[in-house]
Amino acid sequence: MPSYNASAKERILDVAGEIFGEKGFKNATIRVIARAARVNIAAINYHFRDKESLYGAVLEEVFSQGFSRFPANMDLAPDADPQQRLRAFIRAMFYRLQSCEGWGGIAGRGRLIARELVDPSPAFEAILDRYIKPHRDLLLTIILDIMGTDPGPRKLMPCVLSIIGQCVYYAMASPVIRRISIDNAPTEENLDRLAEFVWLFSLGGIAKIKEETHLPSKEAV
Amino acid sequence: MPSYNASAKERILDVAGEIFGEKGFKNATIRVIARAARVNIAAINYHFRDKESLYGAVLEEVFSQGFSRFPANMDLAPDADPQQRLRAFIRAMFYRLQSCEGWGGIAGRGRLIARELVDPSPAFEAILDRYIKPHRDLLLTIILDIMGTDPGPRKLMPCVLSIIGQCVYYAMASPVIRRISIDNAPTEENLDRLAEFVWLFSLGGIAKIKEETHLPSKEAV
DNA sequence: GCCAGTTTCAAACAAATGTTTTATTCTCCT
DNA sequence: AGGAGAATAAAACATTTGTTTGAAACTGGC
Secondary structure (H helix, E strand, O other): OOOOOOOHHHHHHHHHHHHHHHHOOOOOOHHHHHHHOOOOHHHHHHHHOOHHHHHHHHHHHHHHHHHHHOOOOOOOOOOOOHHHHHHHHHHHHHHHHHOOOOOOOOOOOHHHHHHHHHOOOOOHHHHHHHHHHHHHHHHHHHHHHHHOOOOOHHHHHHHHHHHHHHHHHHHHOHHHHHHHOOOOOOOHHHHHHHHHHHHHHHHHHHHHHHHHHOOOOOOOO | OOOOOOOHHHHHHHHHHHHHHHHOOOOOOHHHHHHHOOOOHHHHHHHHOOHHHHHHHHHHHHHHHHHHHOOOOOOOOOOOOHHHHHHHHHHHHHHHHHOOOOOOOOOOOHHHHHHHHHOOOOOHHHHHHHHHHHHHHHHHHHHHHHHOOOOOHHHHHHHHHHHHHHHHHHHHOHHHHHHHOOOOOOOHHHHHHHHHHHHHHHHHHHHHHHHHHOOOOOOOO
């Protein structure tokens, strides 16, 4: 995070992430961003051409930093079994999405990603290829290793989506979750606890899916 | 769904749901809504005072219709066991969120709800009390019935969120899911298949959580 | 010391957009 | 038929907002 005396370009990039995340692309105005970055309005267009390009740069910066600060194998022993790899994957996802050091939880950049999932901007296509798809593939192999056998794409991909869905939902629906639940402040303790829960829940889910897959006797429709 | 010859007010309400869902509140302009509803711009302000009130009316209408068309006990036998009640709950949620008769999946009103989860509008507060919270409480009792014993709020509420999270994620991230997965068109067959998957996955998750809860021997930190 | 290139600044521009106004048409009751 | 109230239409208004412009200030190298 750029300090108070960082260059104008860095300050803009940093502040824009916060404001885009909080307000969304359309509601965030370059005037507000400029004021928060202590910069003239024209400086934004000078350094980033236009608002949309600035947004693209922010998106790339946010993903790059998020994945390098919290890689999917965070705190993982080199010889860890697939269950522990899943645990690390989920925990990294929680920290990346919600911790202050990551995408900042409720008020911060996490919502920027949430918004992209709901309606992706043009700049998101590159993010998909560079970050999301490799991340999905990693989870795919972890699940395959846990199961031991391939249940086929009709079961495997939903496993991926169910696991990612849980992680993402906590982050993207946090404004509502805070209203219908409690204890969801993104403190380190809560993130660890929730990640642990989602891990166990998902292990149970994977086991159940595997069990049902290898009991094809019930209904051979 | 109001027919071609419905009253102007009905046409506006109907069309506004579609356009708000597709573009979001800020990006949807009353001029576009007016043209699509074959109505003068001023008619919107005449019938709904201002844009924000129109949005509030749309939100209420969307939730009211969604929950009455697909109640959480959809197709459920009166004497069903808690597992079947969970199945119906999840299936109703998928249909409500994604089917054409419901909130219309990808291009339709489903994304309106997704946007509300990410950043709720002032009008959402009432929706929370009238629809979301009772819905959450219903799921709470179902999970309690499945488990048989109360694992405490630290385990119970996350179960709710994990289940709802899976359902919502399929709907709200559908633009991205379509890109990283396949077979996710909201046809009746696919919705049934996915709901069935999420049901099994969640049953496994609940079982695992229950199992871990009643093995408190491992680490009594 | 001076100059080319870079960066910052204030002001203005043009387009979009929610809202209001005023007039006209429609509807229905007596 | 007539008229009061509801509904619709066209135009104008006031703001907001992304972008551009042209000048000023700054920076580093000769």
